[in-house]
Amino acid sequence: xxxxxxxxxxxxxxxxxxxxxxxxxxxxxxxxxxxxxxxxxxxxxxxxxxxxxxxxxxxxxxxxxxxxxxxxxxxxxxxxxxxxxxxxxxxxxxxxxxxxxxxxxxxxxxxxxxxxxxxxxxxxxxxxxxxxxxxxxxxxxxxxxxxxxxxxxxxxxxxxxxxxxxxxxxxxxxxxxxxxxxxxxxxxxxxxxxxxxxxxxxxxxxxxxxxxxxxxxxxxxxxxxxxxxxxxxxxxxxxxxxxxxxxxxxxxxxxxxxxxxxxxxxxxxxxxxxxxxxxxxxxxxxxxxxxxxxxxxxxxxxxxxxxxxxxxxxxxxxxxxxxxxxxxxxxxxxxxxxxxxxxxxxxxxxxxxxxxxxxxxxxxxxxxxxxxxxxxxxxxxxxxxxxxxxxxxxxxxxxxxxxxxxxxxxxxxxxxxxxxxxxxxxxxxxxxxxxxxxxxxxxxxxxxxxxxxxxxxxxxx
Amino acid sequence: xxxxxxxxxxxxxxxxxxxxxxxxxxxxxxxxxxxxxxxxxxxxxxxxxxxxxxxxxxxxxxxxxxxxxxxxxxxxxxxxxxxxxxxxxxxxxxxxxxxxxxxxxxxxxxxxxxxxxxxxxxxxxxxxxxxxxxxxxxxxxxxxxxxxxxxxxxxxxxxxxxxxxxxxxxxxxxxxxxxxxxxxxxxxxxxxxxxxxxxxxxxxxxxxxxxxxxxxxxxxxxxxxxxxxxxxxxxxxxxxxxxxxxxxxxxxxxxxxxxxxxxxxxxxxxxxxxxxxxxxxxxxxxxxxxxxxxxxxxxxxxxxxxxxxxxxxxxxxxxxxxxxxxxxxxxxxxxxxxxxxxxxxxxxxxxxxxxxxxxxxxxxxxxxxxxxxxxxxxxxxxxxxxxxxxxxxxxxxxxxxxxxxxxxxxxxxxxxxxxxxxxxxxxxxxxxxxxxxxxxxxxxxxxxxxxxxxxxxxxxx
Numbered sequence: 001x002x003x004x005x006x007x008x009x010x011x012x013x014x015x016x017x018x019x020x021x022x023x024x025x026x027x028x029x030x031x032x033x034x035x036x037x038x039x040x041x042x043x044x045x046x047x048x049x050x051x052x053x054x055x056x057x058x059x060x061x062x063x064x065x066x067x068x069x070x071x072x073x074x075x076x077x078x079x080x081x082x083x084x085x086x087x088x089x090x091x092x093x094x095x096x097x098x099x100x101x102x103x104x105x106x107x108x109x110x111x112x113x114x115x116x117x118x119x120x121x122x123x124x125x126x127x128x129x130x131x132x133x134x135x136x137x138x139x140x141x142x143x144x145x146x147x148x149x150x151x152x153x154x155x156x157x158x159x160x161x162x163x164x165x166x167x168x169x170x171x172x173x174x175x176x177x178x179x180x181x182x183x184x185x186x187x188x189x190x191x192x193x194x195x196x197x198x199x200x201x202x203x204x205x206x207x208x209x210x211x212x213x214x215x216x217x218x219x220x221x222x223x224x225x226x227x228x229x230x231x232x233x234x235x236x237x238x239x240x241x242x243x244x245x246x247x248x249x250x251x252x253x254x255x256x257x258x259x260x261x262x263x264x265x266x267x268x269x270x271x272x273x274x275x276x277x278x279x280x281x282x283x284x285x286x287x288x289x290x291x292x293x294x295x296x297x298x299x300x301x302x303x304x305x306x307x308x309x310x311x312x313x314x315x316x317x318x319x320x321x322x323x324x325x326x327x328x329x330x331x332x333x334x335x336x337x338x339x340x341x342x343x344x345x346x347x348x349x350x351x352x353x354x355x356x357x358x359x360x361x362x363x364x365x366x367x368x369x370x371x372x373x374x375x376x377x378x379x380x381x382x383x384x385x386x387x388x389x390x391x392x393x394x395x396x397x398x399x400x401x402x403x404x405x406x407x408x409x410x411x412x413x414x415x416x417x418x419x420x421x422x423x424x425x426x427x428x429x430x431x432x433x434x435x436x437x438x439x440x441x442x443x444x445x446x447x448x449x450x451x452x453x454x455x456x457x458x459x460x461x
Numbered sequence: 462x463x464x465x466x467x468x469x470x471x472x473x474x475x476x477x478x479x480x481x482x483x484x485x486x487x488x489x490x491x492x493x494x495x496x497x498x499x500x501x502x503x504x505x506x507x508x509x510x511x512x513x514x515x516x517x518x519x520x521x522x523x524x525x526x527x528x529x530x531x532x533x534x535x536x537x538x539x540x541x542x543x544x545x546x547x548x549x550x551x552x553x554x555x556x557x558x559x560x561x562x563x564x565x566x567x568x569x570x571x572x573x574x575x576x577x578x579x580x581x582x583x584x585x586x587x588x589x590x591x592x593x594x595x596x597x598x599x600x601x602x603x604x605x606x607x608x609x610x611x612x613x614x615x616x617x618x619x620x621x622x623x624x625x626x627x628x629x630x631x632x633x634x635x636x637x638x639x640x641x642x643x644x645x646x647x648x649x650x651x652x653x654x655x656x657x658x659x660x661x662x663x664x665x666x667x668x669x670x671x672x673x674x675x676x677x678x679x680x681x682x683x684x685x686x687x688x689x690x691x692x693x694x695x696x697x698x699x700x701x702x703x704x705x706x707x708x709x710x711x712x713x714x715x716x717x718x719x720x721x722x723x724x725x726x727x728x729x730x731x732x733x734x735x736x737x738x739x740x741x742x743x744x745x746x747x748x749x750x751x752x753x754x755x756x757x758x759x760x761x762x763x764x765x766x767x768x769x770x771x772x773x774x775x776x777x778x779x780x781x782x783x784x785x786x787x788x789x790x791x792x793x794x795x796x797x798x799x800x801x802x803x804x805x806x807x808x809x810x811x812x813x814x815x816x817x818x819x820x821x822x823x824x825x826x827x828x829x830x831x832x833x834x835x836x837x838x839x840x841x842x843x844x845x846x847x848x849x850x851x852x853x854x855x856x857x858x859x860x861x862x863x864x865x866x867x868x869x870x871x872x873x874x875x876x877x878x879x880x881x882x883x884x885x886x887x888x889x890x891x892x893x894x895x896x897x898x899x900x901x902x903x904x905x906x907x908x909x910x911x912x913x914x915x916x917x918x919x920x921x922x
Contacts, residue, residue, distance in 0.1 A: 010504035041473070065533060066531070096464075108476065130506065
C-alpha cells in the first residue's frame with residue numbers, strides 16, 4: 001500500500017492504495033457535481049498576509065505551516081507558506097467574485113495536496129506531513145442553505161465510510177474545543193478502532209458562519225438591494241480514510257479490502273497437480289478472468305510459474321483481495337471453480353455456468369459482512385457511563401464512552417487535564433445527532449452540573 | 462479561465478479552465494491504464510541528497526528549485542526541496558522495488574502539482590511557478606521496449622492536441638541542447654502560435670536511457686541470471702496545453718473552445734419579443750436543454766431575466782462556447798431553433814424534430830473546422846530556408862523555419878548567440894519524424910557543413 005520515504009512523515013502511495021483513493025474519488029466527484037459544485041485549482045502557496053487574516057484560524061494552523069524561503073540560491077523577499085488548508089487562499093477571491101445575490105451560491109471544490117508539518121508521531125495515512133484530500137468551499141446567501149449543505153455533504157462522507165469502506169461511523173457535532181479553527185460549528189463522521197481503543201475523525205463538514213466573510217469582506221447585494229455578508233461552509237476528506245480502513249479490517253494475515261474499493265476484486269490461481277492437464281487449468285483461469293472482466297468485475301489471474309499455489313494464496317491474502325478463485329484438476333473436470341472468501345475463509349464450489357451471478361453475490365456478501373462485523377466490534381466497545389469513576393475505568397478499558405455532558409468548554413479542558421498520561425488525554429469525539437433519551441436531572445459525568453446532551457468521549461488519533 | 466493570484470507566477474484555475482483539464486485527463490488516464498500504467502502518488506518534497514544525484518539533471522533544474530527551510534517558528538535541520546519533476550523522488554524506490562526481470566516493466570504515473578520558480582516573464586498556463594501535470598515514469602528490461610513506449614505516449618499527446626484541442630502539432634525529436642536534462646533523447650509534440658510567431662513545446666516523452674539507472678542503481682537479474690541495468694522513460698503534459706489552446710483559437714471576441722473539451726458545448730438563449738409568448742419561449746429553451754443533455758451533449762440555458770439577449774450573446778462568445786442556440790417567437794411558431802457557430806458565425810435554422818442529430822453534426826464540424834483553420838494558419842507560417850540570410854529574414858517575419866542542419870551542438874549554440882536580441886534568440890524546435898527529402902550535398906543553413914536532417918527552428922515560449 002505505502003512505502004516509507006526518506007523524509008520523515010512523508011509516504012509514497014503505491015498503486016494498490018492509490019486505486020482505493022481513485023474509487024472513492026470517482027464516487028464523490030460525481031455526487032458533488034450533481035449538487036452543482038465545480039472543480040477548480042488554487043495555488044499551493046499562501047502569502048503571509050492573507051494566512052494571518054483570521055486570528056483563530058492561524059492560531060490553529062501556525063505551528064504546522066511549512067515555509068518556503070529560498071529559490072535556487074536566492075532568498076525570497078518574503079517567506080511564502082504552503083497551504084495547510086485553503087480558506088485563506090481562496091476567500092480573497094470569493095470577495096472579488098461575489099458581488100450580487102445572482103453570484104450565489106458559489107460552490108467550488110479542489111482535489112489537491114496539503115502540508116501540515118506535524119511533529120507528533122507521523123503515521124502512514126493517519127498523520128502524515130503531506131496528504132491528498134478534496135476541499136469544498138461554498139458560499140450562500142442564507143444560513144439555512146449553508147446548514148442544509150453541511151448535512152448533505154456529511155451524508156456523502158457517511159456513504160463513503162459505510163458503503164465503500166464498510167466502516168460504521170457516527171454522525172455528530174464537534175465540541176467548541178474540537179471544532180475547526182475559525183469556524184462556526186463542525187460536523188463529522190467518527191470511526192472507532194477497537195484494537196487500539198481510539199476514536200478517529202473520519203471527515204469533517206464545517207459551517208464557517210460569517211467569520212471568514214467578515215475578515216475577507218465577502219459581501220453581496222441582496223434582492224432588496226441591501227449589503228449582506230455570505231454564509232460559508234468548507235468540507236474535506238483525505239487519504240486518512242484509507243488508514244482507517246486498514247486498521248478496522250486488517251487481520252493477522254494482512255489487509256482485508258472491501259470489494260467496492262479494492263483495485264482487484266477476484267484473484268484467480270491455477271492449482272496444477274502432477275500429470276494433470278496443466279494447460280487446460282491455465283486456460284480455464286484465463287477464461288474465468290475474461291468472463292468476470294466482461295461482467296465488470298475487477299479480476300486477474302496469477303499465472304506465474306515460479307511460485308507455488310500456497311505461496312500465492314498467502315501473498316494475495318496479505319494484499320487483501322476479497323475473493324480467491326482456485327482451479328485445479330478436479331475443478332476442471334467438473335466445470336467448476338473453488339471460491340475462497342478473504343473475510344471469513346469460507347470455501348464454495350461454483351459451477352462455471354453460474355460464475356458471474358455467484359461471484360457478484362459473494363462480493364456483495366463480503367462487503368456486507370465486513371460492515372456487519374466491524375459494526376458488531378465497534379458496538380461492543382461502546383460503554384455508557386455516568387459518574388466520573390466509571391468514565392476513568394472505561395477509558396482504561398479502551399472503550400468508546402458515551403456520557404452525559406454539560407457542554408462547557410472549561411469542563412472539557414478539565415477532562416483533558418485530568419486524563420493526561422502516557423496514552424494521551426481523553427477528549428470529546430462528537431455529540432451524535434441521534435441522541436438517546438436524557439432523563440431530567442441527569443448530571444454531567446465530569447462536572448456534576450446538569451447534563452445537556454450525550455457525547456462520545458475517548459482517546460483519539 | 463484563470464484569475465491572477467497575489468503571488469507572482471501563480472494563477473487560479475477557475476472551473477471553466479479546470480473542466481478542460483478534466484476532459485483531457487479522463488481521456489489520457491483511460492488510455493494509459495489500457496497500457497497497464499498504474500497511478501500512484503509520491504511526495505511533494507525531495508531531500509537535497511537525492512535531488513543532486515544526477516549531475517546534468519540537477520544543473521538543469523537547480524536555479525528553479527523552491528526550498529522549504531522552516532516549519533512553524535523552527536528552522537528545519539536540512540532544507541527540503543519542492544519537486545520540479547519527480548525523477549529523483551521516485552528512482553531510489555525503483556531501485557528498491559526492482560529486483561528481477563519479473564518486476565519489469567514497472568509503469569507508474571502520477572497526477573500532481575510541480576513547482577519551478579522561474580524568474581522570466583510568468584505567463585498564465587504557459588510559464589507559471591506552480592502547474593498541474595501528469596508525469597509517467599517507466600522502467601524496462603530492454604531499450605526496444607522503452608523506445609516503443611516513447612512513441613506510443615507521444616501519439617497520445619498528438620491525439621490530445623489534434624483531436625481534443627484541435628491544434629496541429631509536429632512530432633519530432635529535440636536537439637542535444639534542448640533535450641531533457643539527464644536523459645538520452647527527448648521527443649515532443651510542437652505547436653506554433655501564428656500571432657506571435659513563436660513555437661511552443663506541447664508535451665514531451667523522454668527516453669532516459671540508463672543514466673538515471675546508473676546513478677540510482679536500478680538493477681535487475683535478467684532471465685539468464687545476469688545483473689542488468691533498466692532502461693527508463695519519463696513523459697509529461699501539463700496545464701500549458703490549455704494556454705496553447707487559448708492562443709491558437711482565441712479571436713477578438715474572446716475564447717473559442719473546441720467542443721470536445723468545452724465544459725459547455727451548447728448555450729441556449731431565449732429571445733423574447735414584446736407581447737410574444739415569453740413563457741412558451743422559456744419552456745422551449747428548458748426543453749431543448751433536456752433533449753440535448755439526454756443525448757449526452759453538454760448544454761445549458763441562460764434564463765437570467767436581468768440581461769438582454771445581446772448581452773448574453775457577447776458574454777457566451779467571450780467564454781468561447783462552441784454553439785449558441787437562440788429561440789424567439791418565430792422559432793417557437795415554426796417548431797425550430799436557430800443555431801449560431803462560435804467559430805465562423807454561421808447561422809442555421811434547425812427543426813426541433815432533428816435537434817440532436819443536427820447539433821451533434823454541427824459540433825463535429827466545429828471541431829474539425831477549428832483544426833483545419835489552425836492547420837492552414839500554421840502551415841502558412843512554415844518557411845523552408847537554406848542559406849543564413851534567408852533564415853534571418855524568415856525569423857524577422859516570425860516564421861516557423863524548416864532548415865537543413867548539420868546537427869551539431871556547437872552550431873546551435875552559435876545560432877542562439879547570433880540571433881540574441883530583444884525578441885529572444887532562435888533555437889531548434891524539433892527534428893520532425895516526417896522528413897522531406899534531403900538532396901545529397903545540401904548544406905547546413907548555419908555552418909555550411911553537410912546537412913544531416915531537416916529541423917524546425919524559431920523563437921519559442
